[in-house]
Amino acid sequence: MRHRRSLIPLLPLLVAGLLSPSAAQAGTYEARYCGPTNPTVGEWASSWGGSPYTYVGNNCNNGGYMSSSFDPAVPHAEGTFAQWRLAAAADTKIVRVESYRDWRANSNQAFGDAHTIIHSDARGRIDGCTALMGCSGVTGSAAWDTGESDWVSFLTHCTGANGCPAGVVENNQRDIRVTLSDDIAPTVTGTNGTLMSATTSARNRSLTFSATDRGGGIYGVRFVIDGQELGSLLDIGGGGTCAPSSTRRVPCPLSHTASATLDTATVPDGDHTAAIKVFDITRTNGTISGAWPIRVDNLPPTQGEPTIAGTPRVGDTLTCTANAVNGQAPTSIAYSWQIANADGSRLSTLAPASSSAQLTVPETATGKKIICVAHATDGGGTSRASSSMTAGPFADGATVRPYCDGRPTAATDPCGDADGDRIPNREDEDDDNDGTPDASDPAPTDASVPAKNSNPAGTTTTGPGSTSSGPSSSGQPPTTGATSGLVLQIKGSRTRSVRFGRRIATVATLTAEDKPLADAVVRIYDQAIIPARLTVRAGAPEREIGRAVTDSAGRMRFLIPTGVSRDVIFRYAAQIDGKAVTGTSRLRLLVRAKLTDRPNRSTLRNGQSVTFTGSMHGGRQPNNGTRVLLQARRGNTWVTAASGRTTSNGRYRLRYRFTRTTRARSYQMRVVSRPTSNAPYLAGASKIRTIKVTR
Known part of the structure; x- marks a missing residue:
């Protein structure tokens, strides 16, 4: 774009400027014009004056120049000018200008010369091209220190009393970069x-x-x-x-x-x-x-290894102490308990987390290791640390000892044997063998008190003069004050641990007043429990699973079908002295999850991987599956090599890559499950597989 104007009053010019050093700069930034980044002249303002036929041009949007020039065909009077000028923003200074220039100045005579220059208020003329000074044209990139200027100008002008003859006089600029200083903070x-x-x-x-x-x-x-x-x-x-x-x-x-x-x-x-x-x-x-x-508080507390104090014996109390807990206030501590085989295998939950640091050792822990887990919680989450299975009460290979190990064995002591039948009193339903169960015997170790009467613990009878109650909140057999003499004696332990998928044959004898009761119908029910908590699952109904009829000796046999952990309930009735009497006995089944899998290879080289693919059976899986661990035996312990989760239908796939086997050797490997504390089954383990690794 070019502009032609008529005669305009002349602009006074500073032909020669003062040279001064750059001002100190607190901070600078840059503005760009007439180039690829900004193809406009932006805030540059044009002006012209003096003789006719002066021009300013803007061809930036086509990749051209921001220009000022004189008509080359005519002479021009002194004071004629055309320019582009940029003023600094308020509270800033222009300190540097860079551009690609194309300057031409071919017009001069005695006492009359044309100039193309850059100048500013702080430095006057900074640079330029003047024919009288031997410059007919300059092309290329350049940079100029403008001092601390309020404005800067690219100028074409004529000086000298004789004016400027006809000739080419042009000041062309593109790719302009202006540096401004700003020393005022926000x-x-x-x-x-x-x-x-x-x-x-x-x-x-x-x-x-x-x-x-x-x-x-x-x-x-x-x-x-x-x-x-x-x-x-x-x-x-x-x-x-x-x-x-x-x-x-x-x-x-x-x-x-x-x-x-x-x-x-x-x-x-x-x-x-x-x-x-x-x-x-x-x-x-x-x-x-x-x-x-x-x-x-983004990270959970750090903590050291907790310690256990106490005697590792059934019935005794163990106390856990969390150590070196370092968290943000407030920090809370909870304790849960786990149980494992002596070699560390089959780790499972024994008691869920609670604020109590104490555990009364249960019968099921006999011969096992007990581990305390300290849960330290602050705003950043929860950290968990487990006690050692080889320190404190469990050092030197120690495991939980039976209840009677080291306790008094006098006839009246729990570990004594009042009737000499080689069954400790605490395990004997009738310590003195007087026919009256201990639960209703005011003197359980004295056969002379009271009159003969039978109703073992775990059996409830109802009828004349008797009372009945259902299962307690813990799912344990209820106590009773019944004296009817109707008893179903179940052979074997009342609490049994079984693997999922196994049916249990149960044999029992029904007697009334110590006499076999033949042809009696026993109705059998089950009710789901939470094995890790030893409690009946909330809302679980009693479900009839079958019936059995006693033979002439009062015996019955029933094959309990497969299922999850549950209480099996036996309900029966009889006529005694013309009165209807009923009774209930309970059997508890703790079911271990069943894992079946196989590796994709049994022999491989170091650097290769083995993948175990399988399924976990034991009841309905949670939506996010159950945690499973691939473990390898190291001495007497099992070390986790990989972990993952089953799918909702129990499928799993675990992979491990061998990278440190420097000689041929064999590894024993297995997969174990880690169910939640609310699962219907206990932890389980797959068959141990031997994997051979060559160099």
């Missing part, structure tokens, strides 16, 4: 948000702030923790032009409200002070806000 005018809360424990915390600036505008913010600036500068959304290299003299807003979020995972847990530092476009000038206290 002002933070307000802060608000969750980052200013002293009580929140959220990981990501936001802050809304307001700020004002003089100069190039507000660009970004950085968080300040304990006086130290944190991370990189955050862009606060000042708009499309808000960049260190922009297309405007004031690229960013002078007043701005914005929000920023701090991920406190970048800050150590503990108490700190927080603030923000707001920067202007120079990214050098910044102002720190007032500080406030914060507490960071």
Whole structure:
């Protein structure tokens, strides 16, 4: 684009400028014009005057120049000019200009010369091309220090009393880069948000702030923790032009409200002070806000190995102590208990987490190892640490001893044998063998008291003069005050551990007043339990699973079908002395999960992988499956090599790659399950497989 104007009053010019050093710069930023980044002249303003036929041109959008020139066919009077001029923004200075120039000055005579120059208010003429000085043209990239200038101009002008003869006089510029200085920092005018809360424990915390600036505008913010600036500068959304290299003299807003979020995972847990530092476009000038206290709690507490104290014997109390717990206040401690074989295998939950640090050792732990798990919880989550199976009460291979190991054995002691039948009193349903179960015998070790009567624990009878109760909340057989003499004696233990898929043959004898009761119908029910808690599952119904009829000797046999952990309930009735009498006995089945799998190979080389694919049977799986571990035997212990979860239908696939086998050797491997404390089955293990690895 070219503009031609008539005679206009002449513009006084500074033909020669003062040379001065650059001013100190607090911070700078850049504005670009007439180039690929910004194909416009932007805030440059054109002007002209003097003789007719002066021109200014803008061909930037076509890849051309921002230009000023004289008509080469006519002479021009002294004072004729054409220029493009850029003024610095308020509270800034222009300190440097770069461009690709094409200057031409072929017009001169005595006392009359044409010039193409760059000049500024601070330095006057900075550079130029003048025919009288031997310059007919200059082309190429250049950079100029403009001092601390309020404005800069690319100028074509004529000097000398005789004016300038006809000739080419042009000042062409493109790819212009203007550097501006800004030494005034922003002002933070307000802060608000969750980052200013002293009580929140959220990981990501936001802050809304307001700020004002003089100069190039507000660009970004950085968080300040304990006086130290944190991370990189955050862009606060000042708009499309808000960049260190922009297309405007004031690229960013002078007043701005914005929000920023701090991920406190970048800050150590503990108490700190927080603030923000707001920067202007120079990214050098910044102002720190007032500080406030914060507490960071993203990580769970650290802790050492808990310890167990006490005697590892059935009926005794073990106490767990959490050690070296380091967390943010408040920190709570809970304790759960696990049980495992002496070699560490078949690890399973014995008691779920609770605030109690004590455990009364149950009968089922005989010959086992007991492990305490300390659960330390603060706002950052929960950490878990397990006690050693080879330290404290379980050092030197020790396991849980039977109840009577080391206890008194006098006739009246729980571990004594009042009737000499080689069954300790605590396990004998009738210590003195007087026919009256201990539960209803006021003197269980004295055969002379009371009159003969029979109703073993776990049996409930109802009828004349008797009472009845259902199962307790723990699912244990109820106590009774019945004296009817109707008894179903189940052969073997009342609590049995079985593998899933196995049917259990049960033999029992029904007697009335110590006489076999023939042709009696026994109805058999089951009711689901939670084996890890030894409690009846909430809302579980009693479900009839079959019936049996006693033979002439009062005996009955029933094959209990497969299923989950449950109580099996036997209900029966008889006529005694013309009165209807009923009774109930219970048998508890603790079912272990069954795992079946096979490896994809039994022989492989170091660097190769083995994959175990299989299924877990034992009842309905949770939606997210059950945790399973691939383990390898190391001495007397099992070491976890890989872990995963089953699908909702019990399928699993575990893979392990051997990388450290430097000689041929064989490994014993298996898969074990880790069900939740609410599962209908106990932990189980697959068949042990031998995997051979060559070098």
